[in-house]
Amino acid sequence: xxxxxxxxxxxxxxxxxxxxxxxxxxxxxxxxxxxxxxxxxxxxxxxxxxxxxxxxxxxxxxxxxxxxxxxxxxxxxxxxxxxxxxxxxxxxxxxxxxxxxxxxxxxxxxxxxxxxxxxxxxxxxxxxxxxxxxxxxxxxxxxxxxxxxxxxxxxxxxxxxxxxxxxxxxxxxxxxxxxxxxxxxxxxxxxxxxxxxxxxxxxxxxxxxxxxxxxxxxxxxxxxxxxxxxxxxxxxxxxxxxxxxxxxxxxxxxxxxxxxxxxxxxxxxxxxxxxxxxxxxxxxxxxxxxxxxxxxxxxxxxxxxxxxxxxxxxxxxxxxxxxxxxxxxxxxxxxxxxxxxxxxxxxxxxxxxxxxxxxxxxxxxxxxxxxxxxxxxxxxxxxxxxxxxxxxxxxx
Numbered sequence: 001x002x003x004x005x006x007x008x009x010x011x012x013x014x015x016x017x018x019x020x021x022x023x024x025x026x027x028x029x030x031x032x033x034x035x036x037x038x039x040x041x042x043x044x045x046x047x048x049x050x051x052x053x054x055x056x057x058x059x060x061x062x063x064x065x066x067x068x069x070x071x072x073x074x075x076x077x078x079x080x081x082x083x084x085x086x087x088x089x090x091x092x093x094x095x096x097x098x099x100x101x102x103x104x105x106x107x108x109x110x111x112x113x114x115x116x117x118x119x120x121x122x123x124x125x126x127x128x129x130x131x132x133x134x135x136x137x138x139x140x141x142x143x144x145x146x147x148x149x150x151x152x153x154x155x156x157x158x159x160x161x162x163x164x165x166x167x168x169x170x171x172x173x174x175x176x177x178x179x180x181x182x183x184x185x186x187x188x189x190x191x192x193x194x195x196x197x198x199x200x201x202x203x204x205x206x207x208x209x210x211x212x213x214x215x216x217x218x219x220x221x222x223x224x225x226x227x228x229x230x231x232x233x234x235x236x237x238x239x240x241x242x243x244x245x246x247x248x249x250x251x252x253x254x255x256x257x258x259x260x261x262x263x264x265x266x267x268x269x270x271x272x273x274x275x276x277x278x279x280x281x282x283x284x285x286x287x288x289x290x291x292x293x294x295x296x297x298x299x300x301x302x303x304x305x306x307x308x309x310x311x312x313x314x315x316x317x318x319x320x321x322x323x324x325x326x327x328x329x330x331x332x333x334x335x336x337x338x339x340x341x342x343x344x345x346x347x348x349x350x351x352x353x354x355x356x357x358x359x360x361x362x363x364x365x366x367x368x369x370x371x372x373x374x375x376x377x378x379x380x381x382x383x384x385x386x387x388x389x390x391x392x393x394x395x396x
Contacts (some may be wrong), residue, residue: 001028003024003026003029003038003043003045003046004026004027005024005025005027005045006024006025006027006051007020007024007025007102008022008023008024008025008051008053008340009031010340010374011193011194011340011341013193013336014337014338014340015338016339017213018204018207018210018211018337018338019204019207019337019338019340020048020155021048021049021050022049022051022054022202022204022207022340023049023050023051023052023053023202024045024049024051024052024338025043025052025055026045026052026053026054028269029054029096030044030054030057030059030066031054031059031063031067031169031218031349032056032057032059032060032063032064032066032067033063034067035174035364036063038053038230039070039276040084040265042204043070043071043278044278046071046167046351046352046353047050047276047277047278047279047353047356048076048136048278048279048355050202050204050206050356050357051202051340051350051351051352051353051357052350052351052352053342053348053349053350054270054348054349054350054351055345055347055348055349056347056348057347057349058182058261059171059327059345059347059349059374061102061103061106061374061376062103063378064103064106064169064171064312064349064374064376065105066166066170067133067169067351068105068165068167068377069105069378071166071167072165072378072380072382073165073379074164074381075165075378075379075380075381076105076112076379077105077106077162077173077291077378078105078106078107078376078377078378078379079102079381080371081387082185085284086129086340089364091230091232091233091236095361096100097109097375098120098123098125098293100118100119100120100307100374101118101119101120102118102119102178103118105376105378106206106375106376107374107375107376108120108123108125108372108373108374108375109125109373109374110118110127110174110370110371110372111127111176111198111367111369111371112124112364112365112367112368112369112370112371113124113125113369114174114372117372119303123198123271124352125371125372126369127361127363127364127365128146128148128151128152128242128361129151129364130150130151130240130364132276133151133152133239133240133244134149134239134240134241134242135239135240135241135248135250135335136242136244137162138150138184138186138250142184143364146179146180146181146182146286147181147182147183148181148182148183148184148195148362148363148364149183149184149185149186149242149243149358149362150183150243150244150245150331150334150360150361150362151244151246151361151362152244152245152289152332152360152361153203153243153244153245153288153330153359153360154191154238154287154289154356154358154359154360155285155286155287155358155360156352156354156377157287157354158186158379159227159228159231159268159287160227160228160229160230160231160262160266160267160268161233161266161381162266162379162380163379163380163381163384164270164285164354164355164379164380164384165354165355165377165378165379165380166353166354166378166380167351167352167353167354167377168255168351168352168354168375168376168377169346169348169349169350169374169375169376169377170349170350170373170374170375171349171350171373171374171375172344172345172346172347172348172349172350172351172373173317173346173347173372173373173374173395174346174370174371174372175198175293175344175345175346175371176197176350176365176369176370176371177197178197178198178369179197180194180195180197181194181195181196181197181286181362181364182194182195182358182386183195183362184242185243186241186242187242187244187331191335193336193338193339193377194340195362195363196341196342196343196344196345197365198362198363198365198371199341199342199343199344199362199363200339200341200350200354200359200360200362201245201339201340201342201343201360201362202336202339202340202342202352202357202359203333203338203339203340203357203358203359204283204338204356205274205283205285205333205356205357205358206276206279206281206284206356207285207333207338208284208305208329208330208332208333208358209273209281209283209284209391211284211332211333212284212329212332214307214395215307215308215309216309216328216329217327217395218236218299218303218309218395219296219307219309219310219396220272220273220282220284220329220350220393221272221273221387221392221394221395221396222284222296222297222298222299222310222313222392222396223271223272223294223295223296223297224269224270224271224272224273224293224295224297224386225269225270225271225286225293225294226229226267226268226269226292226293226294226295226317227267227268227269227270227287227290227291227292228267228290228291228292228328229262229266229267230260230261230262231287231289231290231292232290233254233260234254234260234290234292235247235253235289235290236254237252237253238252238253238289239248239252240289241327243331243334244360245288245324245327245330245331245334246288246289246326246327246330247288247289247293247323249319249320249323253319266376269284269295270383270384271286271386271387272284272286272294272382272384272386273285273386273387273391274331274356274384274385274386275385275386275387275388275391276353276356277385280308282387282391282395283353283355283357284329284333285356285384286326286330286388288326288327288330291322291323291326292317292322293315293316293317294314294315294316294317294322294325294326295315296310296314296315296316297313298310298311298312298313299311299312299396300392300396301395303393303396325342328366330358333358334358339362341362354377355384
C-alpha cells in the first residue's frame, strides 16, 4: 500500500507552478519504524520532492541516525567529522553545535539553556544571528518591529576532505512560539518575505538551475567549483552580503598559512550541478561562501558559440569575480516566490535532500526563548554525480 502524502502548504505569493513538486507531508508513517518497502518508497519520494515532513512523531537519536544512514549505508561520521565541531574553535560553526554523547553523529542545536538532555547535563545553545555574520545588520528598532534576514544560505557539508552528505534530518523537540517576522533582502530590490519565527528556509537547486537563461545554463553545466581549504575557518573573518547568499570581497579571509594544517589532495573541487539519482534533474548546488575558484571547461565540439560565456574554458580564481558570477546565478533562485519557509511545530521531523536544496537559518530569538533541535547528516561515501556527457551536449 502506497504511503499517503500531501503537498507542503505554500505561502501567499509563492510561485505555485515552480513550487508544485517541492515538499511532501508524510501521513501515518513513523520515520524510525519503516519497513524495507516503506524505506525504498521514502527514498524515492525524497528525491522527487527534496523535503519530507513527518509531523508529530517521537524520534530517538538512534532512530534519527539510522534513517539518515539508510540513504548511504557506507557513511558513518557526522558531516563535519565526529567530535570535531567543538574542537575547531576558529570555525564559524563552532558555537552552533553540541554533540549527543551516545550518538555522536547527532547534534543538538537551538537557543537558550537546555538541561539533562540525552546525556548532556547542561547545553548552552545560541541561534545564529545575522548580526554576527553580515557586514551590516538590521537596526535594533527594526528588529523589534519584526524584521529579520536570512542568516547564511548553504549546503550541509565540510567542503574539505569529507564528501557532502546526501540527506539531512532535523527534529524539532522544543519550539518556542512567537510572532511572525519579515525577511528583508536589503539589496535594492525591495524583496521581502513574511516567515514564521525561527523558520528554516529552503530553495530548490533544480529550480535555481531551470530558471537560468541559456548562456548561464551552458556555463553551469561546464563548471566545477573549487572550495577553500578548511573553508569555515578560512571565511571566519569575512562578512556576508545582506541576503546571506555569499560573502563580500574585502580581503578579510585568512591566508592559507594561517589555517590549520591542510593538504592539496583534501581540497574539494565539485561540479556546480549535481544530478538527482531518481529524477535525473540537475540541481545547482554551490555553497557560495566557501567557493574559492571556478574551473570552466570549453564548449563541446559543435556547440554554438553565440552569446556563450568562456567558450574556450577558463579558471577564475579572483574571489571578487567568483562571487559576482555565483551571485548572478544564484540570486534569482532565492526570490521570495521560490522560498519555502517551514513553520516548525514540536515533534516535526524533516528529512531533506542535502544534495538538492540550499537552506538557511532565519530570524532571531531572545536568550530566554528555549529551542532544541536534533540535526543529523553524514559525510557521504561517494562524491556528487555531475552532469553527464549528454547533459553537457543538451545545455552547452
